[in-house]
Amino acid sequence: MAELELQNVIKEFGGLRVIHGIDLKVEDGEFVVFVGPSGCGKSTLLRMIAGLEEISGGDVLIDGAVVNEMPAAKRELAMVFQSYALYPHMSVRKNLAFGLETMKVPKAEIEQKVQEAADILQINELLERKPGQLSGGQRQRVAIGRAIVREPQIFLFDEPLSNLDAELRMQMRVEINRLHRRLGATMIFVTHDQVEAMTLADKIVVLRKGLIEQVGTPLELYNTPANVFVAGFLGSPRMNFLPGTITSVSGTTATIELEGGHSLTTEIPNPPAQGEVVTLGIRPESLVPVPEAEAVLSGEVQIAEQLGGETYVYVALPHGGTVTVEIKGQARVEAGDRLFLGFEGGKFHIFGADEKVIRHA
């Protein structure tokens, strides 16, 4: 196990900068998830940590030592690839043993470690098979097993679940979580799936265009997003955004007029000036049906998705735009119904014109 630190890490491909000076600290035994949309640089960052990509600027430190020039093999890291990267011509046993054989570990020790990994991942009966004879989930287990046997300082996962179907993803999420608790190892996991990020991470790093947007625990990011991007990226269904204008300010009290005529008055620590444009962010579960007199929003139901445990209702607003409402249980709502909505417990965020948050729920 080890600590990892990135200091102003930069990556350029032929003059094009894709990572713009990343600073980050990963504590010993922490499970950190890099999350962000495609092309945000999360996999590149992971590969730089792994030693598979050169570092254009800054430093990567493992346990306080700069490893920029250290070959991948010497960093004592193990990586689980998106494609699994299992050697197709070798049996599962050979795949697991390959790294140890390379390190010239005694045969008996290799056998013992392979057996331990097989026990942990419950792949004993697969040891003599070749990767081509395994299902996606089994291959994923073998890929993780290959990492485990090396007892690395840090585990790196590069979108390891993206080739699995939904049910298997959920199953593997649980297994990886269990593995982390069992091994207590430092793990860095890259994904574009915010559900994976929320469910696995001790700490989430949200990336966009080669920059860190926010770092924090899953609930910190969910409850107090730093900007519109983070607020929109985490949470499913995603947060609703409503444009508005500050119509009056008195001390820390501001009145916001929403498009469509409704207005609301709220406390903002440092309110923007009158006339400034703001964005209200409200999560689907914080929008609740209310009597017409208490409504902040109203609109016509377009679609109601019944999921059994909850109902997702898509409401078209009169001025254009749609909001998603999450109602617990099986709501009796149908397309065409008129719905009046309020903000439950004042749980909404306000973002300024620069998209940064100015008031949390």
Next chain:
Amino acid sequence: MTSVSTNPGGRSAPSTEGRFARIWRRNGAGYLFLLPWLVGFLGLTLGPTLASLYLSFTDYDLLTSPRWSGLKNYEYAAFYDRRLGKAIEVTFTYVLWSVPLKLTVALLLAMVLDRSVRGVAFYRATFYLPSLLGASVAIAVLWRQLFGADGLINQLLFFVTGIQGPAWITHPDYALSTLIVLAIWQFGSPMIIFLAGLRQVPQDLYEAASMDGASGWRQFWKITLPLLAPVIFFNLVLQTIEAFKAFTQAYIVSGGLGGPVDSTMFYSLYLYLEAFANFRMGYASALAWILLVIIAIFTAIAFGTSKYWVYYEDEQR
């Protein structure tokens, strides 16, 4: 009243003419398109093949009609023709040296050209060029000049080392080696096939191996070679067959005689001399069929052993 019918279905049997007309209506255009190939195959491949099989059991000198001689030609080849023994020895030596060396050079260069370096397309074309020219008469003539006693190779050798080189193609000890070098020089075709094979090896396997601490050499032995085995196998079979059939180089370089002292008497050249110098067409046909059997045996051995060293990703074992 009872009547007996010979056609219980009540349908009349289709006439031959009707059936052909229907087939023609349905597939006529296809057969028309097939015709050029079919004529070529029957007239230029199958016909001569069957004719040579028949002729191999005859005495035939082109001037008189073939006379049936049973297995005499095969007996002579198997037990009495000492020059054929020499031709087989020369050909086997040529195959066993030229094929592995050519494949090794082709693989090494393919690996070099697989890297993304500036001007790689130019180098690929340059290295492939000898394959296009290599088996041609012009190159063989050029080769004869280069490796002659006063040829460029010896001049260079003398200039650099001060050693007077031998007459490479007229000395029995060196003539075959010179032809083997010429064969290796034609590495372009297998190189291009290796290059395509290398492109199919997923990059992340090398990345996984490098994270596992595997050196470049270990990656080559444990990943590149096993995953390239189907391509190596394909090239091996193809090049072995080509090498067994080698003719032009020996014919030109030795002036059509397989000399000096039969040192470049390739099997195909000996077959040619029997047919068109000695006019023993029947015996030459028998030699052609023996060569076919030899090639078939080698190919069968290659296929037979392939299950131990060739891995196909889609196989279930």
